[in-house]
Amino acid sequence: MVDISRGSALGTSGASELFQLLRDGRPRTRAELATVTGLARSTIATRVDSLMALGLVSPVGDALSTGGRPPSRFALNPSARVVLAADLGASHATLAVTDLSGTVLGELREAIDIASGPEAVLSWMVEAATTLLARIDRDHDELVAIGIGVPGPVEHSTGRPVNPPIMPGWDRFDVPGWVQQHLQVPVLVDNDVNIMALGxxxxxxxxxxxxxxxxxxxxxxxxxxxxGRLQRGAQGIAGDIGHVQVARGVGIPCHCGNRGCLEALASGPAIARDLRKAGIDVATGSDVVDLVKRGNIEAIQAVRQAGRDIGEVLTTAVSLINPSVIAIGGSMARAGEHLIAGVREIVYTRSMPLATEHLAIVQSSAAENAAVLGASMLAIHHALSPEGIDALATPAR
Known part of the structure; x- marks a missing residue:
């Protein structure tokens, strides 16, 4: 039996808690909901009616009848509201409007420099959001939350970036407060890699x-x-494996001020640097990927070694966290199996067999869409939480 008796903004109806059972999209009858919750059918009927008045739940057809009138079934109505998802990268931005199931209804991408500062970038986002909503014929009052990913550390409780190395002017800037001056809905901000995991x-x-x-x-x-939950840690930097020291990197300086960091050894710029030292004309990580795709042996070997270095750190992570999936994304993942083969080589040979028996190490399926999908999930999880449903119901009281 599920306890959903806590009160809500709908008075004592508890509709926001009942909604948590319906948001998975599986149709259920009033009788099924009463069985799961232990509540009377009359109570269930009142709560379902409250959710239908908000448009969040709708009938989806009749169930099989055991005699008499077939019972109605209800489920989440994903088109009832929309959320805005923003992936703000170092040199690009992707904006999408999705429904409550995460289905993208409209999207736009634009080259934009995060170093332009928060007001310039967020002004673009707000204006683009208005354009995008109009393009898909949705009103501002249908927007229930905004999810934003940025390329730097974020204090998730406040949505403020903290000492982001490639985001001048953003340190401690009140991103949610600024955005809410223009779009009066909850604003959730997180590090780009966290939202990629969600996506x-x-x-x-x-x-x-x-x-x-x-x-x-x-x-x-x-x-x-x-x-099933995103882990941010005490200060929001859980997962910051780029600054774990790697034995092969001893003495190599990192922009963080330390030496021997994984990032200084196996990132796109680091691989390009090592190839230049070997006399190969390459400037960026993208150039490295292009060389790999053309079959350049030196580039392939360098990328494979980077995979091994990353695998060395991930071996520890596998023992600590015991994931069932490690998805590899980012621009260097376009190098494909050469990078992932290096990761697998180390993780599968150095980890305990029980930890890797069912471990999949794969290239990201969401690829370049992972961040914007994750920003959407961030917004949806908030909007459909009991607190989010209560907030939607409050104006109607």
Whole structure:
């Protein structure tokens, strides 16, 4: 039996708690809901009516009858409201409007420099959101939450970036407060790798309770999902594997001020640096990926070694967290199996057999869409939480 008796903004109806049983999209009858919750059918009917008045639940057809009138079934109405999802990268931005199931209704991408500062970037986001909502014929009052991913550390409780190395002017900036001056809905902000983990899970591994998403690009980081929940840690930097020291990197300086960090050894710029030392004309991580795709042996070997270095750190993570999935994403993941083969080589040979028996180490399925999908999930999880449903119901009281 599920206890959903706590009161809500709908008075004593408890409709926000009942909704948690319906948000998975599986149709249920009033009788089924009464059986699961232990509540009287009359109570269930009142709560379902409250959710239908908000448009969040709708009838989806009749169940099989055992005699008499067939009972009605109810489920989440994903089109009832929309959320805004923003992936703000170092040099690009992707904005999407999705329904409450995460289905993208409209999307736009634009080159934008995060170093332009928060007001310039967020002004673009707000204006683009208005354009996008109009394009898909949805009103501002249908918007219930905004999820934003940024390329730097975030204090999740406040939504403020904290000492982000590539985001000048953003340190401690009140992102939610600024956005809410223009769009009066809850605003959730998180590190880009965390939301990538949410996006990858929603897109490709919805039943995975323990998953790591590893982003390999200009930097290296990971998002950790354990027991079905995103783990941020005490200060919001859980998964910051890029600054773990690696034996092969001893003496190599990292932009963080330390030496021997994984990021200084196996990121896109680091691989390009080592190839230049070997006399190969390459400037960026993207150039490295292009060389790999053209079959350049030196580039392939360098990427494979980077995979081994990353695997060395992930071996420890496998023992600590015991994930069932490690998804590799970011721009360097475009190097494909050469990078992932290096990761697998180390993780599968150095980890305990029980930890790797069912461990999948794979290229990200969501790929470049992982972050914006994750930002959508961030917003949806808040909007459909008991607190979020209560907030939607409050104006109607």
């Amino acid at each position: 990858e899970r929603a897109f490709a591994w919805p039943n995975a309770e323990h998953l790591m998403f590893v982003k390999i690009a200009t930097g290296i980081g990971s998002g950790v999902i354990s027991s």
